[in-house]
Structures are given as C-alpha cells and as structure tokens.
Amino acid sequence: MGQQESLEVSAGLRINPRQQRAHEKIERILDALASLLHSQDAAALSMAAIAREAGMPPPTLYHYFPDKLAVLMALAERTMQRVDSQAEAALAPFRLSGGHDVDCAALVASIYQAYRTEPGYVQVLRACNSSQELKQIAEQSNQRMADVLVQVFASSLPEAAQVGVRRIALMMAQSCQVHLDMALSQTDDGEAAAIVQEAGNMIEVLYQHYRVAYLGSAAR
Template sequence: MIAAARLPPKQDRARLTRDRLLDVAGELLAEAGIERISTNMIAARAGLTPPALYRYFGDKYALLEALGRRLMERQNAVLERWIARRAPGGITGMADHIDDLLTENAAVTRAEPGAVWILRALHASPQLVHIRLESHRHVTDRLTDACAPHLPGTDRKMLWSRLRLAVELGFAADEMLYEEDRVSAGAVLAEVAAMLRSALLDLTETA
C-alpha cells in the first residue's frame, strides 16, 4: 500500500502561503508599479480568493509593509553574519572588509522579488517610510555595538552619528545602481567601501 502524501502542518502551510503572497506581490510590484498594484491582482496571481488573502494582510499597504520588513530582515541577516566574522578583528578587521558587506547586501537585495520597487515604496509612501528608518537605525545600532568595544575613548553618541551617515551612504549607493547604468556597479561599491574604510579608520585616530 502506498502511503498517503503528508500535508505540512497547518502553521507551515500558513507560512508558505504568506511567503507566496509576498513573492507574488513583489513580482507584480515590478510589473505594475505601486499605484496600480491591488490585492485582487495579487490574490489572482497567487491562486487565492481575495478573502483568503485578507486572512494574512488587511490591505495593499499591509502587504507592502511586510515586503519591506522581509527585505530589511534579510539585509540585517547579512549584517549579523558579517559582524560575527569581522568584529573580532577590531576596527581594522571591519574596515578592511566593508566591501564584503556591501557586496553581500547587494546580492541579497537583488534576489528579492521586486526589490527596486519595494525600496521605492519605502521612500515614496508615508505609510512605509518608518520601516526603512527603523531598519537603518537598527543597522547603525549593531555597528555601534560592534565598534564601541574597540574605541573605548570615543563618545557613543558621536560614534552612532558617524556610523548612521555611513549606513545611509552604503544603502544609497546600492539603490542608485538600480537606475544609473553609466557607472560600473563593482567600481561604485569599491569606491564606497574605500570611503567608509577611511571613515572607520579615522575613528581610531580620534579615540
């Protein structure tokens, strides 16, 4: 007798359905743009009824918020792995490998369905701006935590402010590459890495 195929547990099925809806929303966001995308379009593409979609997301903006948070979480995971590898090497160890962080972050962002449109939505929609701000502040907090033990004489507020600017520069350069085709992506990331490396090493001279 052939055993019946096991269905995944209810919680797993719900997670898979939610992830499917987010993937479809990202794809449609790239095809239709922020204004034209609708929950009906997303439900139809995902093979669900609108009421089924509303069990997971209340409206279009709830979906877009979840898309933004998922992308930021994946970017943050890149950061955590990088800190684990590089922070033990001190400021120099981190400064010398900023290019790794920028390159890995760019790769995980480009792997996300509709990434460029998600980023645009996070900039353009008043309902979503807080997601990007919260994420960039979190990245700054984590980098400050990683750097502070190696800079005992440095004021933490000043360190956070310096790193906050570095975080914004890194993300802005990557986002520019989605639209600007007159520059080399590799060259831009290398130049930004060099700038951020110098900014980090400068902290050791003022500590």
C-alpha cells in the same frame, strides 16, 4: 539565495499575527507579490492578482493587508530584515578584533548584491521610493545596523566612548542605505556600479575616522 528564515514582518499589517499558520500565510502573500513583480509593474498589480498568485481568496488577503501599498511595504520590510541579517553575519568575524580590517567597499558591494537578488525589492523601491512608509522601514533598518556596528566596533571600548561610535555607526548605516537605494533605482548597470563604488569609498572614510578617533595609535 537559498531558503530564507521566517521573519517578524509588521509593516502594513491589519493585525498582529500570533499563530504560525498566520505567519505562513503572510509569507505566501509576500512570495506571491515578489513573483508577480518579476513580470509586472507594481502599479498594474491588483489585490485580486496577489491573492490569486498566493492561492487564497481576496477576503483572506484583505484580512491581513488593507491595500496593495501595505503589501509592498511588508515586502520591503522583509527584504531589509533579510539583508541586515546577511550583513550582520558578514561582520560577525570582526567582533573579536574590534572591527579591525573590515573591507568596507566589499561589504557595501555585497549588501547591494543582496538587495538586487532579493525577489521583488528593486521593483518595490522604484514604485515606492518617495513614500513615508518606506522611509520609516529604512530608518528601522539603519537603527538595527547601527546596533550591529557598535557591537563590532565598540565592544572593547569604555561605555562613554560608545556614544560617539554609535553616532558614526548610524551615519555609516544611513549613508549606505541612501546610496544603495540610489544605485538600485538606476536602469544603467554601469552607473549603478559607479554609485556602489563611491558609496564604499564614503563608508571607508567614516570607518577610518572611527579607527583614528576611538582606537588612536592602535588603529594606525
């Protein structure tokens, strides 16, 4: 992927950065970690190695992050924000149609590829898959995507109907996240592809349920 926009990363940080210079340093740190993860296992990395790769003294790194897990979580959060933004952009053309004709399988596959190509994320996931911090970051991502899906699916529906739509949207987001994480954790590409395909099928079922339950005959 090309140059990515700077995002407001908060996971793992010691401080709340306010100046652009601080945000730029955090980006450098996360880019350094992502680069190191291409060739080294997360468990073998040290804060000193991350600081060296980022071109800064270790005290500067510790000024922003208390430990390696915090840096890993910040990279995970940045990745999820970036992928969420791509998914939102992919869904944007469907807003005016109330979510008609969304190809769920293609959308899930594209989100999977976005995660796979985002530097360092697969390694972070494999290292921290059971951590509570990662689960919290994933939940925030699911909430963001549920909000996007409601905008796509329910913008033309009465407010009372939007409660049910958001329930389905959150189920779609959470199901997608869980199964994509499962696929990303695989070392067998064939098995990963099969999981992604089945995830797309599951999301399609929820999508079709939404169309029948909330759009009625217009969806058939």
